[in-house]
Amino acid sequence: MSHVTDPTAAPTAEGPLLSVRGVDVGYRTGRRKQVTAVRDVSFDLYPGQSMALVGESGCGKTTLGLGLLRLLPRTGVVSAGEVLFRRKDGRLVDVRTLAREDLRRFRWNEAAMVFQGAMNAFNPVLRVRDHFLDTFRAHEGGRRSRARILERSAELLRMVRLDPARVLDGFPHELSGGMRQRTLIALALALEPQLLILDEPTTALDILTQRSIVERLAELREELRFAMVFITHDLGLAAELADRVGTMYAGRMIETGTTRDIFHRARHPYTSALINSVPPVTGDLRVPESLPGGPPSVGALPPGCSFAPRCARAVDRCESTRPTLDVLRSRPEGMSHAAACLRSHELFSEGVTRD
């Protein structure tokens, strides 16, 4: 990808915050056996950007998200590539090579994660207050007194529109789903990370609760200027919260571009199929397209394009040649539009667009 520096973009002129280079993530499945769940993923995330990772379940979105912070379960490992991160002090580190203590400082101070399923992310026998105390002590190394930590916790909770007096002394099960999710976001922001990774942040929440969280997240991002990677299967959420979108399929990034690229001029048939399978609420009835079948097992990928067996536009060569992620329209700061489809140019001239 070509890097054109834009002189007007002063705060980001120093380069990307996170630079993912050819990352593979594998899971051990037995003695000397391994499946590669994420393959050769590369992207640059600049400070303050918000990127959505979309795709069906089993496409490797969560695995990639966990891999970026080395939070994979014991059987998982980032087996190739580099995850370069620019820390607050300006040093560039490869997250893959961070030593234990350093990794602990890195997490939460530099990059924090908001997990899917807010209940499971809390310890059910600890009060919310203790979660905050633990977080500050573990990742900050005891610089703050208890009183100062609680003061800061209350401030964080107010930031997500919760009443600290009510929440801090409660147990996680006493909070509603939306309150738990907001508490989790407050907790993730505790040490002012530069990057927030959110895994399905609003799935399983009611629609009005989802709306209030989406709006608060957008406002907080304006205020605190953190970058976001969020994993979602809800394309509406991606359209609303993201500056750019990456579509994943069978462990690979198959299309990436600005939110408008993806939603108005998608060049990969899988991305268009995903978008067209969501019926819109406003306006007249539009019959959504169905996309039968499911992604292939990452242990048995077809030889050519992984999507070819389900693709309505596949031709013979799609079954033998694996497409590379080619840049269709080059832009600075990782905002280029790229798609991994042998026919992306033809599809473009056929005018498969929505605008």
Next chain:
Amino acid sequence: MIDRTVPASPRPGHAHAPGTGAGDAVLSLRGVHQVFSTPRGDVPAVAGVDLDVRPGKVLCLVGESGCGKTTSARMAAGLADPVHGSVFFRGRDVAAMDRREKGRFRRSVQYIHQDPYASLNPVRTVYSTVSAGLRRHGLVKDRREARRAAAELLERVDLTPAEEHLDKYPHQMSGGQRQRVAVARALAMNPEVIIADESTSMLDVSIRVSLLNTLGRLRDELGVGFLFITHDLAVAKYFAWEGEIAVMYLGRVVEHGPTSRVINDPRHPYTEALIDAVCEPDPDLARNRERIRLRGADIPDLTDLPPGCDFHPRCPLYEQGDCDTVRPPLVPGHDRLLACHVVNRG
């Protein structure tokens, strides 16, 4: 819009007239209430709901969690008895049915659950699950016939080739395939009504549409009536476009009318807020939209409901007076039923 008076006797097939006798409805709920006793006090989960399911039509129930959608559906399926009010199946009160009639009712009203990972027995093959009802009721003579019937059912829900799936166990199938097995099992009894409780919410978007299309075919070709529960308004709109939608809030229906009218021109401030809150897959639309601001984000506790309209603590249209003293009744307007003082006043 032409304002016309509400007809005294609604025509059969005309969508929105609960409270007027069973008519052509197969399954009707009349003033049903459900109260759960908890240590914190009684929880009125459903407080007086009237609904009708008609053959070949969809009635969609939408609302946030805890609004009584599932409880209403369970009463409709005979899985729970209402504390007040009645459920009618083909004009007969279910509570007054004898064993035989009840058996027929249970066969004719089938329930599809939300989670296909929990609703299928993991130690049974697909054949065994799908044909269990047929064998139990002696509708098939022998194993060969049962297999053939099961295969036909699988084909009907697009699990083809059926022979390949018959001997699989649930763990060998994807979520979408499992949900199809659950649908096939429901179809085995030739139901007149299918109650689908968030049956597509666990599935990926891509699979959701094809399952909805399968269900749509059953509705159009076999004339199955649907009570379709969802919190996803886009799904409700697509599946119930020619049917009706009933919006529930804290155990009561607040707006009920033809889907196209309710979705495109919501009148109740709660329905309006729900539709407004949907994230649309269109970045330009999403950013340039003026959002409705609710007065409060949290749903009141069912054990401690506010006086007056249940929605008034959150309602953007709130006016002092009736809103916080009198509960608005669900009254018929020119094209729908609506429970709101402010909107009904005009």
